Amino acid sequence: MTRRKTRSVTPPAWRRVLVLVLLLALPVVLMARAVSLQLIEGAFLQGQGEQRHVRVESLPAHRGTIHDRQGQPLAISAPVDSVWADPRVTTQKASEQDLAALARVLDIDPARLRADLEKRRERAFFYLERHVSPDLAARVTTLDVPGVALQREYRRFYPTGEVSGHVLGFTNIDDHGQEGIERVYDDWLSGEPGAKRVLRDRHGRTIEDVERLREPDAGHDLTLTLDKRLQYVAYRELKAAVERHQAASGSIVLMDADSGDILAMANQPSFNPNRRSEMTGERYRNRAVTDSYEPGSVMKPFTVLAALRSGRYSPETAVETAPGVMRVGGHQVRDVRNFGELTVAGVLRKSSNVGAARMALSLDSGKVWETFNSLGMGEPSGLSFPGDTAGRLSSMPSERPIERATLAFGYGLSVSNLQLARAYSAIASGGELPTPGLITDGRRPDPERVMSTRRATQLRDMLTAVTRSGGTATQAAIPGYQVAGKTGTSRKAVAGGYAEDRYISTFAGMAPATDPRFVAVVTINEPQGDAYYAGPVAGPVFRAVMGDALRLYNVMPDAALDRPGLTVAGGEAP
Amino acid sequence: MKRPVLMLLVLGVLAVGSAVAVVEVRHETRSLFVTLESLRDDRDRLNTSWRQLQLEQGALAMQSRVERIARESIGLEAIDPENTTLIRLDPRGERQ
Numbered sequence: 001m002t003r004r005k006t007r008s009v010t011p012p013a014w015r016r017v018l019v020l021v022l023l024l025a026l027p028v029v030l031m032a033r034a035v036s037l038q039l040i041e042g043a044f045l046q047g048q049g050e051q052r053h054v055r056v057e058s059l060p061a062h063r064g065t066i067h068d069r070q071g072q073p074l075a076i077s078a079p080v081d082s083v084w085a086d087p088r089v090t091t092q093k094a095s096e097q098d099l100a101a102l103a104r105v106l107d108i109d110p111a112r113l114r115a116d117l118e119k120r121r122e123r124a125f126f127y128l129e130r131h132v133s134p135d136l137a138a139r140v141t142t143l144d145v146p147g148v149a150l151q152r153e154y155r156r157f158y159p160t161g162e163v164s165g166h167v168l169g170f171t172n173i174d175d176h177g178q179e180g181i182e183r184v185y186d187d188w189l190s191g192e193p194g195a196k197r198v199l200r201d202r203h204g205r206t207i208e209d210v211e212r213l214r215e216p217d218a219g220h221d222l223t224l225t226l227d228k229r230l231q232y233v234a235y236r237e238l239k240a241a242v243e244r245h246q247a248a249s250g251s252i253v254l255m256d257a258d259s260g261d262i263l264a265m266a267n268q269p270s271f272n273p274n275r276r277s278e279m280t281g282e283r284y285r286n287r288a289v290t291d292s293y294e295p296g297s298v299m300k301p302f303t304v305l306a307a308l309r310s311g312r313y314s315p316e317t318a319v320e321t322a323p324g325v326m327r328v329g330g331h332q333v334r335d336v337r338n339f340g341e342l343t344v345a346g347v348l349r350k351s352s353n354v355g356a357a358r359m360a361l362s363l364d365s366g367k368v369w370e371t372f373n374s375l376g377m378g379e380p381s382g383l384s385f386p387g388d389t390a391g392r393l394s395s396m397p398s399e400r401p402i403e404r405a406t407l408a409f410g411y412g413l414s415v416s417n418l419q420l421a422r423a424y425s426a427i428a429s430g431g432e433l434p435t436p437g438l439i440t441d442g443r444r445p446d447p448e449r450v451m452s453t454r455r456a457t458q459l460r461d462m463l464t465a466v467t468r469s470g471g472t473a474t475q476a477a478i479p480g481y482q483v484a485g486k487t488g489t490s491r492k493a494v495a496g497g498y499a500e501d502r503y504i505s506t507f508a509g510m511a512p513a514t515d516p517r518f519v520a521v522v523t524i525n526e527p528q529g530d531a532y533y534a535g536p537v538a539g540p541v542f543r544a545v546m547g548d549a550l551r552l553y554n555v556m557p558d559a560a561l562d563r564p565g566l567t568v569a570g571g572e573a574p
Numbered sequence: 575m576k577r578p579v580l581m582l583l584v585l586g587v588l589a590v591g592s593a594v595a596v597v598e599v600r601h602e603t604r605s606l607f608v609t610l611e612s613l614r615d616d617r618d619r620l621n622t623s624w625r626q627l628q629l630e631q632g633a634l635a636m637q638s639r640v641e642r643i644a645r646e647s648i649g650l651e652a653i654d655p656e657n658t659t660l661i662r663l664d665p666r667g668e669r670q
Contacts, residue, residue: 062625073632078625159632209611232637479654551653557660 054210057198061191062154063175064219066168066182068228069263069440075168075182077154077175077219081137082130087120089147098145102128105139130173131155156182158273160228163235166286167226167265167438169386170273179284181438184384185222192217223440225261230254230549234264237544238522242268245527245537251288253421254520254545257510260425260434260444262383263518263549265289265418290387292414293525296490297351297534298508299372299410301427301459304344306371307359308455315345315462321354329402333357333409345462349471351487353409360408366397368407374450375423375433377415382435382445391415410488417506421521424508427463427484428516431456460484464513467539475539476507478547480557484516485509485542487534492526502526507538511546512558518549 037045066075083106094102099117103110106129113128120126128148132140137150156171158164169180177186194216199208234252242250247268254264271283285291307313324338339350347355360368372378378393392414398404406412415423418436426433432447463484467477472487488506491498505524510516522538522545531537549555644650 062621073628076625076628076632078629079622157629157632159629159636161636163637209607211607229637236638480658 053200054197055200056195056213059194059196059214059216060152060154061193061216061218063156063171063191064189064221066189067221067223068226068231069224069261070227071223072228074158074160074164074224074226074228076157076159078157079152080131080155081134081150082153083128083132083137083140084149084151085117085126085128085145086124086147086149087117087126088122088124090145091117091121093146094148098143101143102140102145102148105136105143106132156273160231161274162270162272163266164226164228164231165271165273166267166284166288167224167231167262168273170276170284173276179386180286181222181224181385183386185439189219189222191219224438225256225263225440226265226438227263227552229552230264230545231266233548234545235266235270237541238266238268239270241522241524241537241541245524245529245531247524247528247537248526249287250522250524251291251417252520252522252541252545253288253417254518254549255421255425255434255436257425257428257516257519258432258434258447260422260436260447261440262436262438264545265438286385286387288417288523289381289383289385290389290416292389292391292416292419293504293523294411294413294490294493295415295420295506296410296488296504297353297356298420298486298488298506298521299413299415300348300351300356300408301463301486302371302375302423303356303360303368303408304348304462305451305455305459306363306367307344308458309371309451310363310367312362313344313359315343315458317344318342319344319347319352319355319358321347321352321358324354326354326357326405328357328361328405329400331402331405333405345465348462348486349465351466351472356408357405360404361401365399365404368404369394369397372407372413375426376419377413377423381416381418381422383418383437384442385438388418389416391419410490417521417523420506420508421519424510424521425519426450427456427459428510428519429456460510460513460516463509467509472533473507473509473535473539473542475535476509476542476546478511478543478550480559481511481547481550481555482513482559483509483511483543483546484513487538489532489534503532505532505534505537507534507542509542509546511550512555514558517553517555518546520546520549 060079062079063077065073065077068074099114100110103113106113108129117126131153140148140150154175156175158168158170167180169177169182171177171182175190177183177189182189195213197210197213199210234254238250238252241247250268252264252266253262255262265286265288267285267287269283304313308315318341320341321335321339322341324335326333333353335350335352335354339346339352339355342350342352342355344359346352347359372393378390378395380388380390382388394413398407398412403412422433422436429447430453431449431451433450434447435444437444461484463486464482465471466485466487467473467483473485476485477483486508488504488508490504490506491500492502492504493499494502503526505527506521508519508521510519520542522541524534524537524541527537
């Protein structure tokens with residue numbers, strides 16, 4: 001008991017010293033290690049750490065597909081690779097041979113490549129080439145140049161190319177809509193990129209996915225009212241006509257008469273949205289929507305409508321047009337020849353300016369203007385499309401006789417191809433003015449009634465004569481169907497008056513005339529040569545496009561029996 | 575045994591059990607994540623090839639190409655009224 005007590009009270013002195021020394025040595029060792037890590041190996045370790053690190057990578061979201069009304073794709077985003085470099089790494093690690101090989105694969109000058117990288121040596125990201133072919137991407141990967149890697153991106157492809165370029169528009173290299181539908185519905189079509197945390201190795205390659213921060217949210221699809229088949233026919237026929245007549249430009253709109261759905265819309269000159277290099281404003285303007293012009297005689301049916309409304313005219317009322325020239329306040333209104341006495345229907349069939357002017361002047365001032373205004377002239381067509389023009393119609397009806405007279409045959413106002421198609425749809429649908437649209441499920445205002453069904457039928461009956469023999473547009477007649485329509489050959493306004501040799505030829509029409517299904521307006525701007533009248537110039541385009549539309553949609557012929565060559569079988573008549 | 579000792583033993587066992595469970599769940603999470611990622615990769619790859627096939631189809635089914643083949647190789651013609659026979663489905667339909 002005593003021994004134990006003595007021992008515990010007095011331990012040997014060396015043990016205390018040992019403990020103290022050890023305790024003092026520990027911080028010194030730690031200090032030494034810290035100094036070594038920080039000062040001696042610091043740079044090396046930092047470099048290693050940076051090379052194997054966790055990074056947040058973005059997950060590209062593809063843009064929605066655009067379909068036509070049958071579900072055929074018109075614009076698709078497909079993944080492509082872009083080649084990028086980390087100049088900090090590449091400038092230091094890549095050998096001269098590496099860069100030369102890379103330059104050869106990318107088809108750029110090696111000196112230029114080196115200079116580009118040197119200039120950005122402080123930066124961590126630099127695109128070498130965007131949107132490369134899969135084949136080229138594979139070759140870049142094989143080279144394995146330090147700091148050079150691929151990035152997944154989406155590129156927009158338009159399978160129909162030039163055929164529907166104007167309607168669809170295009171996107172820029174960063175996948176944002178720049179024109180057309182791509183621009184209007186950019187928010188709807190664009191996706192929201194996602195993000196994931198990944199572990200990268202020192203070559204910049206992803207070695208492990210750590211977690212998903214955000215799922216990519218793909219863009220929504222869009223279905224257009226276009227019919228790819230009819231769009232192609234419209235494009236082909238318009239292009240052929242513009243070339244045949246060496247015209248400056250041309251447009252066509254094909255519309256569903258009741259709903260205002262646009263089934264085809266094409267313009268010349270055109271562009272291929274797959275190739276950004278050939279785009280100039282001149283080419284990618286959707287003229288059918290953005291360009292307005294003085295329509296000329298295609299407005300006469302609406303002048304006749306104003307006359308019918310007054311109650312003083314019926315389709316059979318006689319209108320004196322002799323001697324084919326008429327003086328209105330110091331100006332002359334003239335016809336191509338003296339038509340003598342015509343009926344109201346005859347004024348339309350022969351397209352008499354004198355007749356139209358005489359009818360307009362006999363009405364209360366402002367009636368023709370009111371009618372035009374109610375049919376959407378001077379206001380945007382309502383189509384959601386960039387540059388939807390309002391055209392031009394004076395804000396107040398003019399009192400001056402010459403202006404009232406010229407308005408009657410379509411001068412002194414300007415309209416777009418689309419506005420005309422819309423106004424003709426009112427005649428076609430039995431009096432209701434639709435709002436044109438390109439999106440199948442788009443909400444559009446209900447059609448507005450602008451004339452009675454009876455007036456619309458009367459107008460259609462009169463306009464049917466235009467495409468029969470003796471009318472101005474026999475070239476627009478479609479075998480088997482009755483076609484109602486009107487030609488317009490207007491002189492272009494130039495400084496100091498109207499040009500002698502520059503015309504705009506328009507044909508606006510609908511079929512089948514007894515119960516129209518489609519409306520089409522064809523405009524050929526500045527056809528060259530002797531044939532500039534709308535009938536021979538624009539008529540054949542109308543016939544080809546409308547004929548195919550009627551056939552593809554299985555529309556029952558309404559004139560089967562009064563035209564030769566069509567056999568009717570079945571229907572056992574008792 | 576005394577109560578505190580028993581408590582200690584039970585808690586100790588629970589702690590070890592929970593630690594093992596954590597490891598298990600961690601492992602499972604990681605392997606499921608790997609599966610998920612590979613499935614996502616599959617989906618992306620299928621999507622990609624589907625889009626490329628659509629493009630290819632678009633190129634092959636281009637109207638101008640179809641039209642050329644129809645006219646030149648197969649000798650098809652657009653129908654016109656001369657070779658059209660209209661069939662009335664309504665047997666009582668009267669000829670006009």
